[in-house]
Amino acid sequence: MTDGEHPANGPHTRTVEAGYDRVAEAYLSTKNPEDPVTLAVLEDLASDLPSTAAVLDLGCGAGIPVTRWLAHRGYAVTGVDVSARQLELARKYVPEATFIKADMIDLAFRPETFDAVVAFHSIIHVPREEHPALLATIHRWLKPGGTFMATLTVTEFEGEDGDWEGWGAAMRWSHHDAETNRGMLRNAGFEIRYAEARTTSGTDGVETWLWVEASKPS
Ligand SMILES: C[S@@+](CC[C@H](N)C(=O)[O-])C[C@H]1O[C@@H](n2cnc3c(N)ncnc32)[C@H](O)[C@@H]1O
Numbered sequence: 001m002t003d004g005e006h007p008a009n010g011p012h013t014r015t016v017e018a019g020y021d022r023v024a025e026a027y028l029s030t031k032n033p034e035d036p037v038t039l040a041v042l043e044d045l046a047s048d049l050p051s052t053a054a055v056l057d058l059g060c061g062a063g064i065p066v067t068r069w070l071a072h073r074g075y076a077v078t079g080v081d082v083s084a085r086q087l088e089l090a091r092k093y094v095p096e097a098t099f100i101k102a103d104m105i106d107l108a109f110r111p112e113t114f115d116a117v118v119a120f121h122s123i124i125h126v127p128r129e130e131h132p133a134l135l136a137t138i139h140r141w142l143k144p145g146g147t148f149m150a151t152l153t154v155t156e157f158e159g160e161d162g163d164w165e166g167w168g169a170a171m172r173w174s175h176h177d178a179e180t181n182r183g184m185l186r187n188a189g190f191e192i193r194y195a196e197a198r199t200t201s202g203t204d205g206v207e208t209w210l211w212v213e214a215s216k217p218s
Contacts, residue, residue, distance in 0.1 A: 016125045020083035022169035033065040037200045053115035059122020063090035071096040119150040128174040135188035145218040151209040152181040190214035
């Protein structure tokens with residue numbers, strides 16, 4: 001399945017890993033567990049899933065709210081994160097799920113393992129030259145008819161903040177604009193149900209993401 005404890009790839013991901021190890025609690029305090037946009041898309045996802053669905057959550061963080069919501073629906077949820085501290089919190093808040101410490105670009109699941117793969121606010125931290133291969137891999141892991149749900153980005157950016165939010169840790173981001181993201185999804189073989197900008201509000205303010213639901217053709 002995966003080597004589980006593989007060291008993170010390269011300086012980019014080591015910065016992300018160390019950053020989330022340091023800011024895990026501060027980041028969690030910015031989350032709105034009742035965010036209506038997130039809860040609505042999860043309901044939407046659930047309407048397509050069998051009750052015994054296997055769901056992979058890439059970059060699950062502390063598991064609030066997404067991993068917990070999926071686990072409470074009764075799905076067999078596997079959460080993956082590169083940060084040991086994030087996984088420590090996730091295991092505490094979502095004891096029903098299975099967690100793996102890994103860089104998502106190093107994971108190796110069998111083809112057609114999952115009914116759904118979700119990635120909320122996480123692919124933004126993977127070096128963007130890896131995004132086409134990552135999306136193709138996610139497509140391979142999905143069963144025919146399976147669903148990929150993610151928050152991708154509406155603007156392109158590549159860079160690092162030496163003291164993210166004043167939390168005392170560096171962080172890196174690397175992502176594409178909306179049209180490039182839509183093109184990469186299609187090139188990976190997905191049928192896009194929607195890939196549109198939506199704005200959410202959390203305790204740290206208002207954010208706009210490219211909300212994506214895409215399917216692997218049956
Ligand atoms: C912004 S947080 C989002 C957490 C959660 N999905 C949410 O929406 O609240 C991004 C998470 O992705 C994880 N992450 C970043 N790059 C990763 C990678 N290459 N492989 C696995 N996890 C990664 C980080 O450690 C962090 O927990």
